[in-house]
Amino acid sequence: MHQGIVTGLPDWVPAEARRYLAHTEAGQGIRELARQEGCHASTVLRQIRRVETRRDDPLVDAALSSLAATHFVRRRDDGTAVDDGAGEGLRDPFPDDGMETEAARILHRLSESGAVLAVAEGMEKAVVVRDDGAGDAARTAVVDAGVAQALALNEWIHCERPGRISRYRITAGGRAALGRLLARAENRASRGQEANLAGAVAKDGARCRPAGRQARRRGVRYGLPESPLTLLSRRRDRDGRPFLSGDLVAAGERLREDFELARTGTGRGQEAARERVSRALAELGPGLGDVALRCCCHLEGLETAERRMGWSARSGKIVLRIALQRLRRHYDEQAQADRLIG
Numbered sequence: 158m159h160q161g162i163v164t165g166l167p168d169w170v171p172a173e174a175r176r177y178l179a180h181t182e183a184g185q186g187i188r189e190l191a192r193q194e195g196c197h198a199s200t201v202l203r204q205i206r207r208v209e210t211r212r213d214d215p216l217v218d219a220a221l222s223s224l225a226a227t228h229f230v231r232r233r234d235d236g237t238a239v240d241d242g243a244g245e246g247l248r249d250p251f252p253d254d255g256m257e258t259e260a261a262r263i264l265h266r267l268s269e270s271g272a273v274l275a276v277a278e279g280m281e282k283a284v285v286v287r288d289d290g291a292g293d294a295a296r297t298a299v300v301d302a303g304v305a306q307a308l309a310l311n312e313w314i315h316c317e318r319p320g321r322i323s324r325y326r327i328t329a330g331g332r333a334a335l336g337r338l339l340a341r342a343e344n345r346a347s348r349g350q351e352a353n354l355a356g357a358v359a360k361d362g363a364r365c366r367p368a369g370r371q372a373r374r375r376g377v378r379y380g381l382p383e384s385p386l387t388l389l390s391r392r393r394d395r396d397g398r399p400f401l402s403g404d405l406v407a408a409g410e411r412l413r414e415d416f417e418l419a420r421t422g423t424g425r426g427q428e429a430a431r432e433r434v435s436r437a438l439a440e441l442g443p444g445l446g447d448v449a450l451r452c453c454c455h456l457e458g459l460e461t462a463e464r465r466m467g468w469s470a471r472s473g474k475i476v477l478r479i480a481l482q483r484l485r486r487h488y489d490e491q492a493q494a495d496r497l498i499g
Contacts, residue, residue, distance in 0.1 A: 165228045169256055171311055174221065176201055177208040182229040215319050216276060216302075216309035223306065257338055259304045264313060264335040266298040267327035269384070274314055274325040276305055287387075295410035297384075299417050385452045385459055386410070386481075389474060401478060408485040409453040412437055416454040440487045445480035452477055 166175060176194075179185045180201075187205070191198040212218040263285060266272055271288035283305040285298040305325070308314045313331030316323045386409045392400040415437070418430035438446040447466060451457040452473075457465075459473040468476070 166224060167256070167307075169260075169307055169311065170224065173204045173208050174224075174310055177205050178221065178224060178229070180205050182225045213319065214309055214316055215278070215323055216306045216314075216316070216325070219302070220306035220310040223303070256304065256307065257341075259300060260308060260313070261335060261338040263298060263300050263304065263308065264327060264331050264338070267314065267325075268332060268335060269297070269387070272297065272327075274300075274305060274308075275322055276302065276325065277322045295407055296414045297410060297417075299414065384410075384413075384456055385477070389459075389477070400474065401481065404485055405478065405481040408481050408488055409449070411488060412449060412453045412484060416450075436491075437484060437487055441480055441483055445476065445483060448473065448477050449480045449484060 166178070176190050179190060180187065187198050187201050191201045194201065208221075212221065263274070266285045266287075267274060269287055272285055273287075274283055274285050276283040281302050283300050283302055284296050285300070286294045286296050288294050305314075308331070309316070309325065311330075311334070313328060313334050314325040315328050316325045318324075386401060386406045390399050390401040390403070390406050394400050412434065415430045415433045419427060419434050438450065441449055444466075448462055451462045451465075452459065459477065460470075462468075463470060463473040466473075
């Protein structure tokens with residue numbers, strides 16, 4: 158963190174953005190910033206111009222505006238602070254803690270095939286949606302807009318065509334950052350520290366696995382598997398049809414979405430999501446509810462689920478399909494009841 162440039166900014170803010178804000182918000186000159194950084198003034202100027210051009214990206218612009226509003230004090234020419242009430246009531250949109258956990262969670266979901274982060278103008282939440290290859294899109298994660306802004310400012314996600322609904326994809330830098338976040342978390346966990354991001358991400362589906370004995374000697378490598386539902390939907394039954402149809406996958410992803418909201422949402426939305434998850438699992442009952450929770454929500458592999466639940470090999474996929482069929486029927490009945498009430 159460059160304390161000599163800008164103070165009070167979160168640690169995740171990249172150096173270029175710090176220099177940009179120091180220049181545009183704190184009024185520090187190009188040469189002064191260059192002296193502090195020990196580089197040529199032209200280098201700092203290029204960085205500031207580059208950040209300015211990136212403000213065409215709505216998430217980058219929102220991130221810089223929020224950081225400016227919440228971490229800087231406007232001053233007059235004589236150096237006295239301006240108290241115009243512009244900052245009153247403003248809330249820092251970025252999490253005070255847990256940013257690494259959220260970043261790793263969303264980057265993991267975006268690393269899946271066909272996944273994009275969709276952000277609508279003026280919305281406080283962004284969603285990760287994934288194309289299943291058959292023209293249908295399923296939501297796989299919900300995240301605060303502040304976290305999405307942080308990902309964009311660090312160039313871990315990129316939007317080709319901003320609009321009313323902007324769609325972002327993970328970049329090569331984002332994939333590298335995900336590996337670093339998980340590796341750092343693993344190191345912290347191995348030292349017995351409290352913050353165990355690896356465990357938190359593992360609960361959300363990112364499995365951290367050493368890739369054999371050689372990998373353990375050289376360092377940890379991470380494999381991020383796709384959802385068990387996605388894998389099963391690619392398999393064919395004896396008649397050549399997908400083992401899981403699109404509507405069954407959608408039912409499982411809907412449970413996953415509510416589970417996600419119940420964990421990360423706020424207020425009434427979080428409570429409503431918890432209630433929906435409870436109703437769905439109660440409808441499934443023991444056994445079916447357990448396998449749905451493990452495979453749909455925690456993204457636990459079928460072999461692992463079979464072993465932990467004491468089932469015979471290859472029986473898990475049959476039970477999971479039955480669970481999804483019942484889950485789809487539950488959601489259909491709920492939709493019908495809602496239409497009758499409406």
